[in-house]
Structure formats: structure tokens, C-alpha cells
Amino acid sequence: MSVSTASITETCHALRERVNARLEKYVEQAPGVPQRLQEAMAYSLMAGGKRLRPILVLLSCEACGGQAEAALPAACAIEMVHTYSLIHDDLPAMDNDELRRGRPTNHVVFGEALAILAGDGLLTLAFDVLARDVTPGETAAACCADLARAAGMAGMVGGQVADLEAEGRTVSSIEELEAIHRRKTGALLASSLTMGARIAKASNEDLHRLASFGRCLGLAFQITDDLLDVCGSPQNLGKAVQKDASRGKLTYPSLLGEEASLLRAQCQVVEACKWIEPFGERGRRLESLAQFVLERDH
Ligand code: IPE
Ligand code: IPE
Ligand code: MG
Ligand code: MG
Numbered sequence: 001m002s003v004s005t006a007s008i009t010e011t012c013h014a015l016r017e018r019v020n021a022r023l024e025k026y027v028e029q030a031p032g033v034p035q036r037l038q039e040a041m042a043y044s045l046m047a048g049g050k051r052l053r054p055i056l057v058l059l060s061c062e063a064c065g066g067q068a069e070a071a072l073p074a075a076c077a078i079e080m081v082h083t084y085s086l087i088h089d090d091l092p093a094m095d096n097d098e099l100r101r102g103r104p105t106n107h108v109v110f111g112e113a114l115a116i117l118a119g120d121g122l123l124t125l126a127f128d129v130l131a132r133d134v135t136p137g138e139t140a141a142a143c144c145a146d147l148a149r150a151a152g153m154a155g156m157v158g159g160q161v162a163d164l165e166a167e168g169r170t171v172s173s174i175e176e177l178e179a180i181h182r183r184k185t186g187a188l189l190a191s192s193l194t195m196g197a198r199i200a201k202a203s204n205e206d207l208h209r210l211a212s213f214g215r216c217l218g219l220a221f222q223i224t225d226d227l228l229d230v231c232g233s234p235q236n237l238g239k240a241v242q243k244d245a246s247r248g249k250l251t252y253p254s255l256l257g258e259e260a261s262l263l264r265a266q267c268q269v270v271e272a273c274k275w276i277e278p279f280g281e282r283g284r285r286l287e288s289l290a291q292f293v294l295e296r297d298h
């Protein structure tokens with residue numbers, strides 16, 4: 001392990017702990033919340049996961065000179081939206097998966113109706129957290145807009161629809177594939193960077209650089225997710241593998257082959273890192289994280 005890989009692993013571990021502690025508080029039992037709903041939300045949210053998006057929020061804030069503490073609510077909010085997207089993605093009507101984050105999927109344990117509602121609960125809680133705990137109000141509103149747009153019809157939800165529509169199709173183009181991946185995964189990941197930057201009161205120029213970094217990294221991330229479905233292990237990933245081909249999913253390896261897919265991911269990471277060169281030392285941890293995305297086995 002290189003020095004920079006070792007130190008980013010330590011950084012991620014420490015930030016993940018802080019995020020987990022705050023998430024735990026946000027999904028505690030509260031008056032009026034049916035117990036089974038609270039259990040279903042906490043089951044998926046606290047099941048582990050890399051916490052990549054929250055870590056990106058915190059590192060983006062720090063790269064722009066802000067304090068990670070101020071960005072913790074936004075970090076938690078994006079993880080809630082991400083976890084909701086996973087619960088719904090695994091439903092029988094979508095990817096029909098039974099293993100997630102090393103555990104049976106939410107609908108397997110709680111039933112489909114509660115899994116759908118647990119997802120809804122996490123999605124709405126995310127905006128409650130942003131609106132209440134990000135300050136000042138103007139920044140909270142901007143973060144709500146970032147996250148809503150990234151998660152919504154022209155972002156993650158739109159990408160998920162396009163992903164399902166492309167299933168089983170025999171003729172597809174790289175442009176179509178890229179448009180799916182940019183929406184279903186890239187948009188949310190990029191909003192981690194913009195929210196962190198907004199909380200640090202970054203200049204418009206830095207905001208644009210970080211958003212661009214996030215878009216490239218998001219695409220690289222979904223390409224490596226596609227590759228891990230082909231050559232990863234369920235033990236490391238905590239989810240089933242080799243399911244995309246049997247479902248007829250449009251993925252990078254299915255369209256381009258593994259080698260060319262890896263090359264695409266590498267190019268996206270190189271481009272991502274170019275965008276944050278002007279940050280110099282302050283951008284190093286984001287650079288190391290981008291490298292992790294490329295080399296990850298989970
Ligand atoms: C999996 O996301 C779904 C995709 C968008 C590819 P992650 O690989 O970040 O899943 P967790 O959060 O670590 O479980
Ligand atoms: C999911 O992509 C992207 C989401 C918005 C959740 P995948 O369907 O490839 O994610 P995994 O492989 O099930 O984690
Ligand atoms: Mg899917
Ligand atoms: Mg899936």
C-alpha cells in the first residue's frame with residue numbers, strides 16, 4: 001500500500017465514524033414514527049457501506065477552507081438519499097436483489113410495502129435535515145436545490161428509468177450508456193461536491209471545478225461498479241455479482257469489454273483530477289479518493 005493510499009484509508013475511516021455517529025442520531029426512534037418503519041430505515045442506513053458520498057461532502061468542504069463539522073448534516077442527507085435509492089433499486093420490480101451491504105435486502109426482511117416506505121422516509125428525512133441543520137438558511141436552500149435536482153427526474157430517478165428501459169435492448173450506443181450512468185450515479189455524486197463547497201462558501205469558480213470533478217468521478221464510479229459485477233467478489237462487495245449480464249443490463253463491460261471499460265474509468269479519473277489541480281495541497285485528499293474509486297474492490 002502506498003503512503004497516500006494508507007493515509008486516505010485512515011482519513012476515510014475517521015470521517016466514516018463521524019458520519020455514522022450522526023446518522024445514528026438522525027434515525028433514532030421519535031414520537032409519531034411507527035417502530036417498524038424506524039427499524040426498516042435504520043436497518044439499511046446503518047448497515048455499513050463505504051460512505052463515499054458523505055466523505056466527498058466533507059472533503060469538498062475542507063478543500064474550500066471550511067470545517068467538516070459544518071458539512072456533517074449535508075453529508076448525512078446525501079447518504080440518506082443514496083440509501084433510499086439502494087432500497088428501491090433492489091426491489092423485485094427493479095433489480096430484484098436479495099443481498100445488500102452484506103445483509104438480506106430491505107424488502108426481504110421487512111416486505112415490499114415497508115421497504116418502499118422506508119425509502120420514502122429516508123428521502124424526506126434528508127431534506128428535513130438539510131433545511132433544519134445547514135446554516136445559514138440561504139445555504140440550506142441552495143443545498144436542498146442541489147440535492148433535489150441531482151436525485152430527481154433529470155438525475156438519479158431519470159437515470160434509473162433509463163436503466164430499466166435499456167434492459168434487454170440489443171442495439172445501444174456508448175452515448176446512451178453514458179447518459180444513463182451520468183444521471184443514475186454521477187449526478188448524486190457530483191452534488192456531494194457542490195454541497196460541501198457551498199457550505200464552505202466557495203467561489204463560483206471553485207464550485208464549478210468541484211462539480212466537474214464530481215461528474216467525472218461519478219461516471220468512473222459507475223464504470224467500476226459495472227466491472228465489479230463482472231469480476232468482483234460478493235464477500236468484498238456485500239452484494240451479489242454477475243447479475244447484470246443475466247438481466248440484460250446495459251453496462252460498460254457489456255458494450256465495450258472489460259479492458260476498454262477500465263481505460264474509460266481511468267480517463268475519467270485523470271480528467272477529474274485535472275479539474276482540482278488549482279486547489280494544490282488542499283485537493284490532495286480528493287485526488288487520493290479518486291484513485292481509490294479506480295482501484296477499489298468493494
Ligand atoms: C452502489 O453504491 C450503487 C451505485 C450507485 C453504483 P455504493 O457502491 O456506494 O454502495 P455503498 O454505499 O458502499 O453500499
Ligand atoms: C444503481 O446502479 C444506481 C442507483 C441509483 C442505486 P446498480 O443497480 O448497478 O447498483 P448495484 O450494483 O445494484 O449496487
Ligand atoms: Mg440498478
Ligand atoms: Mg442494482
Ligand code: MG
Nearest residue numbers: 225226229244
Ligand atoms: Mg451495479
